[in-house]
Amino acid sequence: MASTETDLIVIGAGPAGASAAMVADSNGVDVHLVDEATQAGGQVWRAPIGDLEKSDTPETREGSSLRTRLATSGVKTLSGERVWSVLINTDGLFQVDSLGPDGPTTLIAPRLVAATGAYERIVPFHGWTTPGVMGLAAATILLKSHAVVPGKRPVIAGAGPLLLSVAAGILDAGVKPLAVIDLDSRADWLTRLPSLATQPKLVARGAGWAARVRRAGVPILHRHSVRSVDGHNQVELVTVSPVDASGAFTDGQDRQFNADALLVGHGLTPGADIPRLLSAKMQHSVVRGGYVPDTDAHGQTSVDGLFAVGDGAGIRGADAAVTRGQICGLAVAKESGHLSDVEFGRKVKPLLKACKKQSHFSDAIAETLALRSGQVTSVPKSAVVCRCEDVTRAEIEAAGSAGASDVNQLKHFTRSGMGPCQGRLCGEIAATILSQHLGVARQTVGTLTARPPLRPVAMGDLTGTFSYDDIPIPEPAPL
Ligand SMILES: Cc1cc2nc3c(=O)[nH]c(=O)nc-3n(C[C@H](O)[C@H](O)[C@H](O)COP(=O)(O)OP(=O)(O)OC[C@H]3O[C@@H](n4cnc5c(N)ncnc54)[C@H](O)[C@@H]3O)c2cc1C
Structure with missing residues (x-):
């Protein structure tokens, strides 16, 4: 199978990867951007389908702006391509194998950006595998891409800003959630307010969701968590209990809800599979969501030419993903000889400054999403x-x-x-x-040793149809 050579391969067309790709491209780098989704945008700016394309929210606006800019750039975007293998070949170049609508594809480049985002985390409880229990972040996909409301009587539970965002989205879709169950106390949120206030627009959005939920009379139970879900092949009863600051259950009154769905999320784990696969130096960070690659301020990992940005390099959210992606795009342009040190220094300075400013907000949000020890002991x-x-x-x-x-x-x-x-x-x-x-x-x-395939793939899809006669048979070794 033929392979394509390029200057830079970017895996992940979310805010981080698309930004890195476009900045590198605009500075003269030949870029191939690969994503398993059918359209760019990642999780937060996921493209709506059908009539929903006309829906007007900050996310849909950001997403369509990104897709327009990408389409008019020189970046070669490969959509619907599941990357299943990444290796360093015998020439010391990165080789990325993916499976897409037209079969297997191989890309080869001296530089690689891993911008593969995060995975949702759910800390198990009794009944968490019951049909009708769904990830909170997964619920955003149903709402955003398909305008489908998961359940008629949902309970929304877990941690972080997605709680109120999903609750408000469900109310807008005409369904009233039975309750919002937040691991954090009101005081926890107030303590974080000064850091959050460094991004006033985002705080205003959060306040808008909170007001929407309160106006609708949806109870918000702070410092509570889901103890159990009961039901015969379907969520029927959700029991929640008070917790302490570590997330461990405390003595206190249980509350029960006759729900038909539970949307629950306890934060995000970085999707750092590619740096792990390539044996980049990793470190564990509770606040960044788990094992993350060691990177410098430009996203360069310990493996020469391998960069990691966005939530896959540590949970920081979409705005930080954009800025860090742009910084990485400039660094690649410099490394590949398209930008002088002086030009790079001039262009990167305001981005590094923005990054520092964003870190107050993103650190505070990452804290709400971090795994708490008491959750696990429970x-x-x-x-x-x-x-x-x-x-x-x-x-x-x-x-x-x-x-x-x-x-x-x-x-x-x-x-x-x-x-x-x-x-x-x-x-x-x-x-x-x-x-x-x-x-x-x-x-x-430690952390699990990564192995290909990075995504489940069928062998038949990789090999295609072949005749056994075409398989070269080596000569027997001389006696
Ligand atoms: C399910 C989910 C829903 C979320 N919803 C929201 C939300 O509504 N609002 C919000 O503020 N934040 C949301 N977040 C958090 C948000 O995704 C991030 O803060 C932000 O999008 C990070 O940008 P990113 O570019 O690092 O990653 P992402 O936006 O996640 O982009 C990563 C991209 O990499 C691609 N990818 C990963 N692995 C492969 C592979 N092997 N082959 C090919 N492509 C691959 C993915 O398809 C994806 O498009 C969500 C997170 C998750 C996991």
Whole structure:
């Protein structure tokens, strides 16, 4: 199969990757931008489909502006391309293999930007795999792209700004949620207000959602979390209980809701699979959502030519993703000889300044999305943690007692993280359970070794139709 050579491959056409690609392109770099979605925009600026294309929200405006700018740039955008393998070939170049509408594609370049975003995290509770329990961030996809409201009597639970954003979106769609259940207290939000106020427009949006929810009479229960979901093949009853600052359940009155859906999200985990796969130096950061690559201020990782930006390099949100993507695009242009040091210095200065300003807001939001230790200690023994392989908390702890001392050993002992998601959804929680059980720091149990395929792909799709006669048979070795 033929491969295409280029100056720069960017994986991920969200705010971070698209910004990096466009800035590099505008400075003379030949760029290929690859994304598995059918249109650019990533999670936050996801393209609506059909008639919804006309809907007018800040996200749809930002998204269509990005898609227009991308279409008029020189960036070669490959949409609907699932990247399943990234390696450094024998010439020392990055080789990216993807599977798209026209079959397999191979790109080769001396520089690679990983801008693959984040995964939603749900800390398991009794009944969390019941149909009708859905991720909070996943609910935004249904609302934004399809205008589908998940449930007629939903409860919305978890942490961070998506709680009120989803609640307001559902109200706008004509459905009244039964309650919003927030891990944080009002005081937690007030403490963060000075940092959040550094981005007044975003705070005003949040305040607008809160006002909308309160006007509609939707109760907001602060410092509460979901204890259990019950129902026969469908959510019927959601029980919530008070929690302390660590997210652990405390004595206090339970509340119950006769809901038909639970939209729940406990933050985001960086999708840092590509830096892990290429053995970049990684570090664990609770506030950044888990293991993240070590990068300099321009997104350069410890692997020469490999850059990481956006939520995949640590949870910071969309605005920071744009700025850091732009900085990375300039750095690539400089590294590949398209920008002099002086030009680079001049262009990057205001972006670095903006980055610093954004960090107050993004750090405060990242804090709301960080995994709290008490949430993990509250996971019931019988709860399934790795749902691909059906591994419970009790089994993880038993493996720890039997000698599994890091997450890769845990995988061998229990198959936790071995299924189609490859630990993307459960890995951080399974690792935290193991570290708590062993009484060691989270870093001690490490991170799962990444392996291709990065996405599940069918072998037949990669090989296509072939004749066995065409397979070269090596000559037998001389006797
Ligand atoms: C499900 C979900 C919904 C969210 N909704 C919101 C929201 O409504 N509002 C909000 O403020 N924030 C939301 N967030 C957070 C938000 O995504 C980020 O803060 C912001 O979009 C980060 O930008 P990014 O460019 O780093 O990543 P993203 O916007 O996530 O973009 C990453 C891109 O990489 C692509 N990609 C990843 N892996 C591969 C692969 N192997 N092959 C090909 N392409 C790949 C993805 O398709 C995606 O388009 C959401 C996060 C998630 C996980």
